[in-house]
Amino acid sequence: MIYSTELIKGTLKTIVLKMLEDNKKMYGYEITQRVKELTSxxxxxxxxxxxxxxxxxxxxxxxxxxxxxxxKRVRKYYSLSPNGKTKSKERVNELAEFMDTMKFLLDIKTKLA
Amino acid sequence: MIYSTELIKGTLKTIVLKMLEDNKKMYGYEITQRVKELTSxxxxxxxxxxxxxxxxxxxxxxxxxxxxxxxKRVRKYYSLSPNGKTKSKERVNELAEFMDTMKFLLDIKTKLA
DNA sequence: TTTAATACATCAGATTCTTATGTATCTTTG
DNA sequence: CAAAGATACATAAGAATCTGATGTATTAAA
Incomplete structure (x- = not known):
């Protein structure tokens, strides 16, 4: 299953920041391949x-x-700046928390009185 | 912390479908209040x-x-149609899987060789 | 040699959300 | 009792972001 791109909306920046946090230096095409690979x-x-x-x-x-x-082929490598490192951690934490909240929301089985 | 609305993008329809799956019949304002309540x-x-x-x-x-x-105040109640029930389950499953994938992606610490 | 992969980039159009605005009723509080 | 806040619907301009197409160019594989 390929996720409907609707779901990826809003998470793309965080994914990119996280990839760069883990790999120091990556180019665009490499990021697409790495994410594809890591997510089967x-x-x-x-x-x-x-x-x-x-x-x-x-x-x-x-x-x-x-x-x-x-x-002769050009590659543009991207790295996190100091601000980028801070921002990356913030974003990843927020997304992780958001996913916990969503999981809770989606698992609610009982109606509240 | 209130999540940056960027994160909610793409999940709104799924949240609405899920709320209606759990509660049969809800009106718009009620959905906003229920979600607010359930997510603190x-x-x-x-x-x-x-x-x-x-x-x-x-x-x-x-x-x-x-x-x-x-x-004298009007309320518009929404319920899932038969198609809506099917779609709701599909959407919730997809979002749950997506979140698992994202968690994995965000937890990667090691560089692949 | 031609197709696929690598690697960058831009852009029109579509979708979706924000923020503001509008209308109206009901409840609470000073 | 008047004002403020909560309840309850709705629309719309503008912003942000993504899709899908298009474009250029090099390198590898079939």
Whole structure:
């Protein structure tokens, strides 16, 4: 099952920050592949969503970039800035808490009086 | 902590369906209050988001409505249609699975070789 | 040699949410 | 009793974010 992209809305930035927290330095295409791999193809980030998000995070000062050439092909590596590291932890914590809350909400079986 | 509404994006329809699955019959304002109560104020649905969502679910044939008057004040009760019941279970399952996947993703500490 | 994979990017259109506004009734409180 | 707050519906402009398409270019595989 591939998750309806509706669900991924709102979590993309957090996913990106977390990937960079765990891997120091990644390029866009690599992030899509890593997430696909880690989720057994269940989360497939589209480039049309990812690249604008990376640009936005960079504009917010959370990411820094360095260009590398592999042969003639360009790669743009992203890393967390100091602010990005802080923000990443915040975001991941918030999302984890949110998911706990949602799990509770979805498991409610009894009607309250 | 009130969750940044960014996180709620994409989960609103599922929350509404689930509330109706558990309570048979609810009106809009009641849903906002129930969710607020169940989440200790952490998820606060706005009316500007909720009412259009209810209308959309009704247009999709997932909800049915009945009007009731409390004094002179109107109340619009929503219930799951047969299709709505099926859809609700699908959505809740998908969201539960998605959250498991996300938890896994957020807990990854080690870099893969 | 042509298809697929790698790697970047942009953009029109769709969807969905926020915030504000509007209407109206009922309850509480100073 | 008047004002404020709670109850209860609804719409709409603007913002944010994603989809799906399109574009360019290099490298690897079939």
């Amino acid at each position: 193809d269940k989360i497939q980030l589209t480039e049309g969503a990812l690249y604008p998000t990376l640009h936005a995070l960079e504009a917010e000062g959370l990411l820094t970039t360095e260009i590398e050439y592999i042969g | 104020d952490k998820i606060q649905l706005t009316e500007g988001a909720l009412y259009p969502t209810l209308h959309a679910l009704e247009a999709e044939g997932l909800l049915t409505t009945e009007i009731e008057y409390i004094g």
